[in-house]
Amino acid sequence: MKRLVIVSVVLMLVVIGAACSGSNGTTGGITLSDAWVRSPVIIDQSGAAYLVIQNHGAADKLQSVTSDAAQTIELHESMESGGMMSMAPVPNIPIPANGRIELKPGGFHMMLMGLTRPLKTGDKVQLTLNFEKAGKIPVTAEVKEQ
């Protein structure tokens, strides 16, 4: 009886663990979390997506992103120089060894261009991030207002 209880508790923990990590992509040393997409202000314009990349392994690079929600996804960086904010596409986003990179407003972000469907607050968007070493890692992003 005691064994049965232990087995069920362990099983429950495994199930809960699996459920919780459902929206977080993990492959090798890279963990993706807190992915979200800002709903485009004007319906046919681009959306921006953000997330946290945690690297527990060797240095890597985020090279590209794909999704069925957008025809093209570009990696962009907003930066400040001489008091002006500007934005430019970048070829990749370097992920330092054992480091953490946060894609956030005013910094690195993913630009979803040519949206294939309107994105409404609460919608879920599947993104696949392609890393130089870790390969493809899927993640689910939620559409948020801000």
Add this chain to the structure above:
Amino acid sequence: MIRLRWIALIAIGLMLAACAHNFAGVAPNPIGPAPDFALTDENGQPFKLSDLRGKWILLAYGYTHCPDVCPLTLAHLRDVKKAIDPTGDKVQVVFATIDPERDTTDIMRQYVGHFDQPFTQKFKGLSGTPQEIAQAAKAYNVKYEKKESTSAGGYSMSHTAEVYLIDPQFNWRMTFPFGVKAEEIAADLQYLMQHPEAK
């Protein structure tokens, strides 16, 4: 000895009063009349900034193809309005484009309309000819330039991304640098509404 203690207490009191509020924004020195400009509003009507005399004005510049920085600024201004004047008409948000090539009156109406939904008092979304926009930007030392890009989204605009606060007497009271949080802008505005003489 007792007198000395009183003097010390008064001095401390004065110091506390002076730093009762730490402003997140920067006040122009000296504070003076707000520069005026003329553009076209989101309904295609001629608009002068001084038409808003009598209100607290939160003024920002940007462009609608800006997916990262500008929505953040507008969302902050929406949150300030929500915190301070959700049902009133004392605080007016104004967003002026620096991208006249793409930002038509119609686009500006859609853009500000996304952020002012919770309010009966609507945000102003201003556009105009390149010359008018250059003048409106120069009035507040806003710098911008077109940046050709390899991006599929076309060119982008580099621009200063500050927020300007103008009081009901139409004086330029404060400049908030990019990155200042909505709560901080709201706290400064609330303080100035209660202490209009504060600097």
